[in-house]
Amino acid sequence: DADVTQTPRNRITKTGKRIMLECSQTKGHDRMYWYRQDPGLGLQLIYYSFDVKDINKGEISDGYSVSRQAQAKFSLSLESAIPNQTALYFCATSVPGPPDTQYFGPGTRLTVL
Amino acid sequence: DQQVKQNSPSLSVQEGRISILNCDYTNSMFDYFLWYKKYPAEGPTFLISISSIKDKNEDGRFTVFLNKSAKHLSLHIVPSQPGDSAVYFCAARANAGGTSYGKLTFGQGTILTVHP
Numbered sequence A: 001d002a003d004v005t006q007t008p009r010n011r012i013t014k015t016g017k018r019i020m021l022e023c024s025q026t027k028g029h030d031r032m033y034w035y036r037q038d039p040g041l042g043l044q045l046i047y048y049s050f051d052v053k054d055i056n057k058g059e060i061s062d063g064y065s066v067s068r069q070a071q072a073k074f075s076l077s078l079e080s081a082i083p084n085q086t087a088l089y090f091c092a093t094s095v096p097g098p099p100d101t102q103y104f105g106p107g108t109r110l111t112v113l
Numbered sequence B: 001d002q003q004v005k006q007n008s009p010s011l012s013v014q015e016g017r018i019s020i021l022n023c024d025y026t027n028s029m030f031d032y033f034l035w036y037k038k039y040p041a042e043g044p045t046f047l048i049s050i051s052s053i054k055d056k057n058e059d060g061r062f063t064v065f066l067n068k069s070a071k072h073l074s075l076h077i078v079p080s081q082p083g084d085s086a087v088y089f090c091a092a093r094a095n096a097g098g099t100s101y102g103k104l105t106f107g108q109g110t111i112l113t114v115h116p
Helices: none
Strands: A004-007 A010-013 A019-025 A031-038 A042-051 A054-057 A064-070 A073-078 A087-094 A102-104 A108-112 B010-014 B019-025 B030-038 B045-051 B056-059 B062-067 B072-077 B086-096 B099-106 B110-115
Touching (some): A004 A087, A010 A019, A019 A087, A031 A064, A031 A073, A042 B086, A042 B099, A073 A087, A102 B045, B010 B019, B019 B030, B019 B110, B030 B062, B030 B099, B045 B062, B072 B086
Parallel strands (some): A010 A108
Antiparallel strands (some): A019 A073, A031 A042, A031 A087, A042 A054, A064 A073, A087 A102, A087 A108, B019 B072, B030 B045, B030 B086, B056 B062, B062 B072, B086 B099, B086 B110
16 A cells, blocks of 8 residues: 555646645654645645644645644645646655655546646 | 746757756745656656765766756656657745755746657
8 A cells, every 4th residue: 555645636626616636654653744746847835734723834824724633634725726736745744853755645647737 | 036047948859868857046045946847747856966075976877966066957867768858847945044944946947858
């Protein structure tokens, strides 16, 4: 079984809809991250959480919110989806300490029409 | 402000030859650099890392070189194999005041194609 899982793997939604992407991990890591990937822009950090009570904004948090329900679960929500949020979304985990290697889930492809 | 840049969007190499992927950075506070490989429909997977106090790290066919004065690093794959065809991301960790914030800054990625 995969250590970091994401659901759904693919989602098509309409402008203005609320959508939630879920991430679960069995690695036992405290730190979790949400990224989006756009062509030519690499991976951009949306939110990160270093433990259940610690949540921080990343570079591009506008239009997104997160919830850390447990050590193993970190959800990303789009309150009112817009077309420029069409992207590939990745969840990742890590343990503290150099080099802070992050372990990624398989990604969710989100299309907002 | 793009602190980590991979200026080559793509690279094409013949099987058995060397692949060289490049990465430039601007933040002198970066203390670790990582390379990730990504296949289609999968998440990025960690490949190799290097500390800023070193200039070379090797793991099998993969070697990363770091030139701090030029703020440049490169990943060498020798010999290249068709299975190496993927997107390669360079990433960097900033060490601010001795505290690890655990955040990585990623480059845009380079698509490597290895032809049989």
